[in-house]
Amino acid sequence: MTETASASLPETPPAATAERLSLVGLDREELGEALRQVGVPERQVRMRVAQLWHWIYLRGVDDFAAMTNIAKDLRTRLDAACSIAYPEIVSEQVSVDGTRKWLLRFPPAGAGRPVEVETVYIPEEGRGTLCVSSQVGCTLNCAFCHTGTQKLVRNLSAGEIVAQIRLARHRIGDFPDAATPTGAIVPGEGRLVTNIVMMGMGEPLYNFDNVKKALFIASDNEGLGLSRRRITLSTAGVVPMIERTGAEIGAMLAISLHAVRDELRDVLVPINRKYPIAELMEACRTFPGLSNARRITFEYVMLKGVNDSPEEARELVRLLKGIPAKINLIPFNPWPGSAYECSDWETIETFAAIVNRAGYASPIRTPRGRDILAACGQLKSTSERLRARERMAMEAMIAGTGA
Template identity: 55%
Template sequence: MSTPKIVLTELTRVQLAESLAELGIDSRAIKAVWNGVYVRGLTDFSQMDTLARKTQAKLAEHFTLARPTISRELISTDGTRKWLLEWTDGQRVESVFIPETDRGALCISSQIGCTLSCSFCHTGTMRLARNLTAAEIVAQVLNARDRLQEWGRKRTECLCTNLVLMGMGEPLFNYDHVARALRIIMDGDGIGISRRRIMLSTAGVVPMIERVGRELGVNLAISLHAVRDDLRNELVPLNKKYPISELLRACREYPAASNARRITFEYVMLKDLNDSDADARELVRLLQGIHAKVNLIPWNPWPGAAYQTSTPERIQAFARNIGEGGFSSAVRATRGEDIMAACGQLKSEAENLPPSLLQLQR
């Protein structure tokens, strides 16, 4: 039986160097391979024209550069794109690109499904199938650059400038693979997305938060959504294990936080549930002593959900209270709602969407 090929995008640069050395490949090939995969977007070793043919053949014998299959691509009326990617075991995951005028954010997933069961989140209705590997996390970035035709452009010309781990799954329940993937993505000689342009969102896996700041130094977002433990226990059941007081203590101690790099607290606005002036004032009190800003998210509906979105007037009043309390707040614009690509709507199961939205079908 032949040995399975190594997925090259699973390896950091150091790991790649070790693997090439074991195969007797000259260390000078590392730069050509890394550049070929992460700067030129190549998917075939024979395209790496600075390598000798024998080296190309040996690489092809031991490694694969295969991309996931794109099962479906949906493009919203506002330009948001959602990709349903399928892996070799048949499992599927979604990632979303949200464009702005001169930049764009790619929202990627870290797990197939989710164990958090947050009651307001569509992804939370899925069972966890498995963690994504580092290569599968990196592949979401490579796929976006494929589809946006960004290979060969200067970084200043690319629209895929920011990365947010806010897709399917809880990143800190898959930390080792997420960390390896981010080290590959942040490598300055490759994809080169700066840690300052990467945001990792967690529902509050308290023991892992300090490690994220110390080892990765990326921006942190906390899915808070309530100011009382009883309500947060309902909305974010992980709160039963790591209550608000413990979560906020970890945020105060987050190594990568500063006045210039504040922790983002995500707060979904649910009508008559967590959107009162009293809730806003309590949020201000809770955030004292933290380099923080608040991101208010109008709840995005999905079939069968029991919640309603706060009115625009109530959201604005909530935001004013936050501002008067000394914290910056922003109301997140809903993007991609017509293709179920908005915050909290990702789910990899087939959806009944209008044929006009189906841009690519296998």
């Protein structure tokens, strides 16, 4: 595990405060109302909204003073009532492969306490993928997922989801005036964050409205400007919300499948007890916009002796027949206390060969960021990890004393 040296990174921006209204994550109508509240005349609201949108999302500024085309007195009023600050960075880690993980702290919501989530940047050849969280914790309790061992605290707001994207772009130098850290592994040209995947902490479809709003901002051509074909939303199978995802959000869809039989998926992905595989497959077949150009990605974590047999590979092919699809085989990423092991490499290759012969692109995703617990299924807030370690230590001590 490598903690990034602060001297090689851009200066950490100040954290947003709970007292001032955060403008990050507001849509244009809400931004207009915020401007009216600080005394902007109605005839100027539309122009000022466009200016704020430009500075917040295209330029990535965190200080109203930087908005040089806005009158100084209005900047002063905005600064007194509103915030565009980045979230507090609790820690920032860099893997040996260049993967970056941030533990971010957000202010309390209402009478609650500050919360922490993890966000991961994965640099690859020609692309940089940002893995974004949608909830603090998770309710799904998937057996192989570290995040699932952390109880759900709350949904993230649209602003908190967008803030992760802004923070990452700032830290790696993907805004016009931001500096890329010395020695950082990033794409050699073009944008440094090219893709967003809603695959971090939480189930995005259990926070649908906030995720939808955040992804509209992420794909807005006058702001963050990411193509919706470069935004992927991953769900464990919240069947009633899948049609709305295609119709209302328009992002690419990924299904966290991991098993081809209900009795096994009931254990690995417990939401299957409510929405079994047959219902999930039907929702996929009727997904709005589905085509060979907009394939669904089926994620399949490879668990040794659990779901990795040739028979299961052939059943996976049968299940997906007629669905424009890609299969993403994920070697299991271990975490403290996990009951599973990763399949042997030969077993994974045999499984991949079967689905490849059937015409499904199924690259074996080389694990990234394992050394900093930043790989798929490993995200969890540091405070929760510490509490889990304390519980394990206490249980071990009790077992040792025979109490």
